[in-house]
Amino acid sequence: MKRLRTAEPVGASSARESWEKTKASRAKLAPTLVGAILLALVSPAWAVTVTSCDRQVSVAQPPQRAVSHDVNMTAMLLALGLEERMVGYTGISGWKTLDASMREQLAGLPELAARYPSLENLLGAGTDFVFAGWNYGMRIGGEVTPASLARFGIPVYELSESCAHVLPGRVASLEDVYDDLRNLGRIFAVEPRADALVQGMQRRVAAVQARLGEQPTRPRVFVYDSGEDLPFSAGRQGMPQPLIEAAGGRNVMDGVAGSWIKVGWESVVEQDPEVILIVDYGERTAAQKRDFLLQHPALQGVTAIREKRFVVLSYLAVTPSLDNAQAIETLAAALHPEAFAQ
Structure with missing residues (x-):
């Protein structure tokens, strides 16, 4: 038996076609809307802009293939727990020796250049971020x-202390280290960890200040990095300046507008330092540097030489790093032993 087809009312066919088109359109639109919503929830827009020297540096997403230069900047990234987001480091083995702890942390991570990196080094590693100075x-x-590096889309964050080389008159401070840690925390989206590291340093420095109190004198300190014909030292724009000040001393080269600088032995004698801070790194050991200074004919009348008052600190401790807190503690105890006597 044939089923009779019921006639549709006038206009019903066009109405149904319109409905079918609308339904099809909605069916196509639904996945698009759902996808857009999920994308917004799972991968929200992320971008960070920080100040680096006199530049604004923008990062579209947290770096995954970062490269650091030198032991101090590499140590900062490691302290922030970023070794898994590093593709390598540069500028360590050519001048310095890593301690056992840092060697272990860097195991399996290549040194792309023993001294200064080249564009080829960085591009060949697929670098997406550089921390240098x-x-x-x-x-x-x-x-x-x-x-x-900007031509290849690689952002660079500059070590704040080093900005003195491009911003004349800029003086180093402990805030440089705190700012670097906070900015790196923002760039890599690890702000809580960065804040905790800064707060830890600040507590240690505050504890030293509390022990020192108001000291009547500020012993004169000469920073000896290296050099025989001319000594390599630190002026008021280098990190040793705020470290010595925080430890209750005075950098005898604070009148020199420079960061790490060459000076004359005559100026050292003229300033008559009471303590010499030896930076322990390089081909010569700290003991060899000390012996050289003790035997230098021009220095025999200098107070620090006559009294054999030396403080030895690592390169990591006297350049911008987390070890700056330890440097202040060690130096303050040497300059003002009475304040730290048990």
Whole structure:
């Protein structure tokens, strides 16, 4: 028996076609809307802009293939727990020796260049972020600079203390280290960890200040990095300046507008330092540097030489790093032993 087809009312066919088109359109639209909503929830827009020297540095997403230069900047990234997001480091084995702890942390991570990195080193590693500084892996007019790397879409964050080389008159401070840690925390989306590291340093420095109180004198300190014909030291724009000040001393080269500088032995004698801070790194050991200074004919009348008052600190401790807190503690105890006597 044939089923009779019921006639549709006038206009019903066009109405149904319109409905079918609307339903099909909605069916196509639904996945798009759902996908957009899920994308917004799972991968929200993320971008960070921080100040680096006199530049604004923007990072579209947390770096996954970062490169650090020198032992101090590498140590900062490791302290922030970022070794899994590093593709390598540069500028350590050419001048310095890693301690056992840092060697273990860097195991399996390649050193891309023993001294200064090249564009080829960085591009070959697929680098997506560089943490370096002026005279810490980058030189004005050199091959590797923020401008040269920008052409390849690689952002660079500059070590704040090093900005003195491009911003004349800038003086180093402990805030440089705190700012670097906080900015790196933002760039890598690990702000809580960065804040905890800064707070830990601040507590240690505050504890030293509390022990020192108001000291009637500030012993004169000469920083000896290296050099025989001319000593390599630190002026008021280098990190040793705020470290010595926080430890209750005075950098005898604070009148020199420079970061790490060459000076004359005559100026050392003229300033008559009471304590000499030896930076322990390089081909010569701290003991060899000490013996050289003790035997130097021009220094025999200097108070620190006559009284054999030396303080030895690592390169890591006197350059911007988390070890700056330990440097202040050690130096303060040497300059003002009475305040730290048990």
